[in-house]
Amino acid sequence: MERRVSTLSEIPEDQRAEAYRRYEVVRACVEEGVPQTEQSRASGVPLSTLQRWIRQYREDGLCGLARQPRADRGTRRNLSEEMIKVIEGLALCKPRRSVATIQRQVSALVLGQGWVEPSYRQVYEIVKALPQALVTLAQEGGEAYREEYELLYRREAARSNEMWQADHCLLPIWVKDEQGKSRRPWLTVIEDDKSRAIAGYRLSWSSPSAIQTALTLRQAMWRKEDARWQVCGIPDVFYTDHGSDFTSVHLEQVGADLKMQLVFSQVGRPRGRGKIERFFRSVEQLLLEQLPGYAPKEAWPRTLEPGREKERLGVMTLSDFEQCFRDWLLSDYHSRVQKGQRKGPQERWEEEGFLPRMPESLEQLDLLLVQVARKRRVQQSGIAFEGYAYLDPTLSAYVGEEVMIRYDPLDLAELRVFFEDRFVCRAVCPELSGQTVSLKEIVAARQRRRRQLRVEIVEREALVKRYTKMMVRTDGAVSQEPEKEQENEEKRAMC
Structure with missing residues (x-):
């Protein structure tokens, strides 16, 4: 039995299962004495096959019952290596060719090279055996290969406030500005990666910029007045894309002062940021679709036909829309249990009971972020x-x-x-x-400054005169250092 176990460990799993099925047929004849002809009729296995299994079992045990691989497995009979390479090369060339086209092109080469003409089945097997990653890279290019096959390192936060993400979105809704014109507002959002709770947001007419990001960070980090919104603190990592609004010198200074690491996604490949993109879809699907002025992208061409301009008129002002957004965020989104979760974002942010790392004061935040x-x-x-x-x-x-x-x-x-x-x-x-x-204040300040400077000048002149007098003798020669000269004078006085 020990021999069987040690031998079975070397058998692949699929072959091991087949060996056990054959053993159940063979066991009745070998161990129970059932006649081979009777067992052949009962099991449906041909007598010659049963006899061969019994012989293999007696020689090698269960290992002998496993199916032996073909000696020529993995090779193409009658096909040279060079022909196989040509078939593979045609399959990788652009534009993509069908198997029948490849077979016809290779057959045209056979006459001049003295090769054996391949069958359709052989060409099909060669083409299908090519690694899919190789085919994707050759046919669709590096971008498609990168998205499908490159190993990714996805950043996943282990706790709240370990990593925040930020992004901007031009919302598909028409809103009135101060002049009564219809415009689409920008939404800047900062999201906690672990809980998916929104730490801060900002609605504005301005395009994404460093100051918009800074103002949103200010709101995200500081304590909120609304008791329903507890998310605050300084994150360990601030993860963004490579936009100029995130890679500014101003934001780098803020990160250094607050001990907040700035991490940027690869240029043109903002991977690992699907969570915040999913939030923007939630805003559109759960909020904007219910509001007047909603304008999905596919419904609005760049230019409208004459007479249809009124279709773009907004109904709400920006302040009205912000109130709707805030109520939805705090009352709906932060308490909504998402797929695969047991609690809403706000509860998940609070569940660990941690104390967020806070700025010293709101004035410090203003100095670092806003100013x-x-x-x-x-x-x-x-x-x-x-x-x-x-x-x-x-x-x-x-x-x-x-x-x-x-x-x-x-x-x-x-x-x-x-x-x-x-x-x-x-x-x-x-x-x-x-x-x-006033001029009076300026004059007074100038006079104070002048007096301070004159006092410093007088002090330094007096010090120079004192040391000059001590260092120069009556004959004009330079004496020793002032301290030694004074010591010598005291000795001479004692004598």
């Missing part, structure tokens, strides 16, 4: 930026120095000025802010 950092040199007329002049009395102490300014791209009325990572002042633009800096 962009730039370097500027303080001029005598203040700080020049975007064609405007920014003033503050405190800047009089920093004329000629290079400072770091932070500003809100949506409000250029003031700049926050930093020098060597220390906050200096808020410089205002009188044209944009309505605030003015």
Whole structure:
């Protein structure tokens, strides 16, 4: 028995099952003494075949009952290797050829090469034996091969806030803007990869940009006022595509300051981001289809026929639409149990009971996300930026120095000025802010700065005179260091 087990381990599974079926037929004759003719009639196995099985079983046991592979398996009889290569080459060439066409073309080559003409069946077997990955690469190109056969590394978060994803979508719905014109709004979304809960969103008329992403991140990270929306914190990884709105220097600075790793999908191949694409489909199917102004892509050509312009008129304003979207997100989507899940996105985000990593304050978020950092040199007329002049009395102490300014791209009325990572002042633009800096304040600041500089000059001049007097003797020769000279004078005085 031990021999049978050790031998069976070397038999393929399909052959092992067939060997057991043959053994059930053979066992009655070998072990129970049933006559071979009787067992042949009962089992339906020809007598000669039964006798051969019994002989193989007595010689090699169960291994002898396994079907032996053909010695010429994997080879094509009467076909040369060169002919097989030609058939395979024709099957891989563009445009795609049928098996009959390949067989006719090869047959035309037989006369000149002295080959044996292949049959249709042989050509068919050669073509079908080609690896499908090889055929796809040859016939459909690298993109189709990449999508179908390349090994993928799909990023999967193990816990909430481990990875967030972000993307933009031009929504298929017409909404009225401030001037009453119908437009399609952009939706920017940040989604938690683990729970699929939405951490933040932003509806805007503006095309995707770094500032839109920053404003959405600000909402996503900070605590929400609505008790139904608990998703917040700083993610470990922020995963996006290679759009300029995500790969900006501003966002890189934010990631470094918040200790948030930025990961970008491969250019042109945003794999692993199907979850957020699925959310956009959910928005269209579960919300937009129920609202007036819904405009699926296939229903609207680039240009409408004359007289059909009214079909594109929006009904809701952007604020009305945002209220509908917010109610749907918090009341429906975040509580909807998705396929393959047991809880809704909001519950899945909360189920681990973790404490999210939070920013120090909302002001810190504004500095990092909303207010962009730039370097500027303080001029005598203040700080020049975007064609405007920014003033503050405190800047009089920093004329000629290079400072770091932070500003809100949506409000250029003031700049926050930093020098060597220390906050200096808020410089205002009188044209944009309505605030003015009086001449009296400027003069007072200049005088204070001048007095400070003169005090420093006097101190340094006094120090230089003191050391010069100690270092120079009456004969004009240079003495030893001041400390040693003073020590020598004290010794001479004691003598």
